[in-house]
Amino acid sequence: MAKNSRIEWTNHTFNPWWGCVKVSPACKHCYAEAWAKRVGSKVWGVGSERRFFGDKHWGEPLRWNATAQAEGRRVRVFCASMADVFEDRRDLDAWRERLWALIATTPWLDWLLLTKRIEHVERLCPWTDAWPSNVWMGTTVEDQRRADERLPMLAGLPAAVRFISAEPLLGPLDLGQWVGSLDWVITGGESGPHARPSSPSWFTALLNQCMAADVAFHFKQWGDWAPGQGINLAKARAEQADDGTTMLRVGKKIAGRTLNGSVWDGLPIARTI
Template sequence: MGDTRIEWTDKTFNAWWGCTPVSPGCDHCYADTLARRWGHQVFQHRGPRRMLSDDYWRQPLTWNREAQRTEVPIRVFTMSMGDLFEDHPHVTEARERLWPLIDQTPWLRWQLLTKRPRNVTSMVPWGNAWPEHVWLGTSAENQHWANIRIPALLQIPAAVRFLSCEPLLGPIALQQAVIPMGSQRGHGLTASYVHTGDCCTSRLHGIDWVIAGGESGPNARPMHPRWATDLRDQCRNADVAFFFKQWGAYAPETHHHDRGRTTVIDLKGHTWDDADPATPPDAIRMRRVGKGKAGRCLSGRLHEATPPLSPTRTPNAPDS
């Protein structure tokens, strides 16, 4: 690990490998596939976790010196091979080892991504004074999990809060998850709105970045294009950075793909037989062309916005 082909970061760092699957986004976990390829069965409930060497743990110190020399912060995705905030008896020591390493590396932008945001507060040492170089994100693959995880994320005063909507398995209306926070004081999360005609659009206070993408791999599920474009439009209306990572294994047939297995998917995520007369009008034909051919263009262009490497706002401490 270290150098990575993940488009929205510069490096990856893993305090360990492995975690327990918790939601549909985990069903075809690339990390589990990679670990099994190396002979590690570490993605099982209460199963073993793979720990890394001392040499591996020294890498972020080298990256920090490099970033300080060039005066360009380096983004570090933590963890690509597990979940830092899993409540597992074998990982407590490794997690505690990470906090002083983060404190020693202020030129790194630590991107902590979790599917367990409710565990974060009890596991980090910073209370309401998070370091400015630590970003916190949560995964949300559909509306159900967005409604559960986003409010938990927004309770935490990280300098940058972000969402990974990948693999995107259904439509997500971000304001449905953000609006409940508007009734709570503190956190800088009072819900405010921009009225456009009859539309009332949340400004998504507290969310700084949204990453979206489809699923890749041999068992990939297709992503309806509207799910991605709707997220893009929500971010545009709310002045939130939007990053489209990939289509995944499937791309719309309208993108001039005439080869590859066809799947018809509607806005709710149901798949249909190509000749079924009951197919709803919002269904679209997707072609399995592979990640490389499917590409990363959404509506004909790349979307690669990211938060500033130096935060422009100070985390707000919640009211006591």
């Protein structure tokens, strides 16, 4: 959990528990797994127990909600950075119920539920046709296969905001007929010791699709790899991206988050439901 999160597209993060199982290529170098191991939590994998938290932890969003109401401004809460709310395990059901109740009692918080298990959402969430207006539903689509599998299911969910996280972007992405069902696209490259470089043309193509369909676009980062043009680092490791661009491993800070000369911090407008 983090008040004033360092993740650029949210205000706070909240984790109802820690732990998960890898299910797709974006999971290969999972930052959350690495962080959990670093602090001594063995919570990754099918056979591992999940880490749960007490009342003090669960009370934090109530305080965020009170502050947001007093200031008259909505705030965004990413749930969950260290887990997947829709992991299909029965030991998580009671904690999911607690989360649904928390969402209902914090109307000044917009809850960003991001999952790689979009196929479980209708069965595991408590809402049918009438979703709460403070629930934003997202799924990860790191490549075309995941987009083709997950976007039709996301499009059918009546959330106030539907969004995708194409991070790390691992291939060219054509949102096709589903772009009109989206309100927000978040994308970026991979960071960390084993980061894979993304092709700049993939991001530009995604930006163009969003602009054509009037979808909010957020470019989070290049990650550890950035286009080599204009970077004078003679000792930097170089690798050719799929589109032929020479990418240099310069680290997340130097690589930055400027795409085509601009910083893209688009935010969606919630639908009326």
